[in-house]
Amino acid sequence: QQPVQSPQAVILREGEDAVINCSSSKALYSVHWYRQKHGEAPVFLMILLKGGEQKGHEKISASFNEKKQQSSLYLTASQLSYSGTYFCGTPPDSWGKLQFGAGTQVVVTP
Amino acid sequence: DGGITQSPKYLFRKEGQNVTLSCEQNLNHDAMYWYRQDPGQGLRLIYYSQIVNDFQKGDIAEGYSVSREKKESFPLTVTSAQKNPTAFYLCASSGGEGYEQYFGPGTRLTVT
Numbered sequence: 001q002q003p004v005q006s007p008q009a010v011i012l013r014e015g016e017d018a019v020i021n022c023s024s025s026k027a028l029y030s031v032h033w034y035r036q037k038h039g040e041a042p043v044f045l046m047i048l049l050k051g052g053e054q055k056g057h058e059k060i061s062a063s064f065n066e067k068k069q070q071s072s073l074y075l076t077a078s079q080l081s082y083s084g085t086y087f088c089g090t091p092p093d094s095w096g097k098l099q100f101g102a103g104t105q106v107v108v109t110p
Numbered sequence: 111d112g113g114i115t116q117s118p119k120y121l122f123r124k125e126g127q128n129v130t131l132s133c134e135q136n137l138n139h140d141a142m143y144w145y146r147q148d149p150g151q152g153l154r155l156i157y158y159s160q161i162v163n164d165f166q167k168g169d170i171a172e173g174y175s176v177s178r179e180k181k182e183s184f185p186l187t188v189t190s191a192q193k194n195p196t197a198f199y200l201c202a203s204s205g206g207e208g209y210e211q212y213f214g215p216g217t218r219l220t221v222t
Contacts, residue, residue, distance in 0.1 A: 002152075032210060041200055041213040042153070087152060091209065097143070097168075098211065100153040 001025050003090045005101035012078045012108045020104045022088030023070035031064050031071035032089040083108045112137045114214035116201050121219045131186045131199055131217045139205030142184040147198040159184055195221045
């Protein structure tokens, strides 16, 4: 089952914050977050493993709530370089194959 | 530098022709994957391989074939049976504790 991401798109001014959510109908072993800039390949940002430990990458952090079967990605004090499409990926079992959400397009304007 | 290479970056073919996309990694990863991405869409898994000489179908394997004869290489053939082959094709590999995936730069295939 493909995870569900929300919102589909968000427009921010530089310095503003945003939250992207990723939820699953099945129990999650882990949640991966990737960012893809236009015309480029996705780039790995971080992985959240069972245990709820919050991870960070620059001013981008994420949390993982196993009970709610969801993860949230926090873009804090957004920069122009944060623009792109963010995908969450979840493994259907304990191994590495991922199912990706449909993506959230983020546009950061000056 | 370790990484994943895909070639070519752009590929043009006539309908009815098979075409093979190259994917090579020097990250010493066991697992490799092929994804298809259509404009404005997410990533759909075509095939994946956990180990040399073994591979499994993903969600949209029809019209595609792969081989995994070497750990470093996982080529994808788009056959003439694939109805809508024009897309952005991404290869990835994983091998870390959490199986985080690292992507190659992609190949844009256009079939006319």
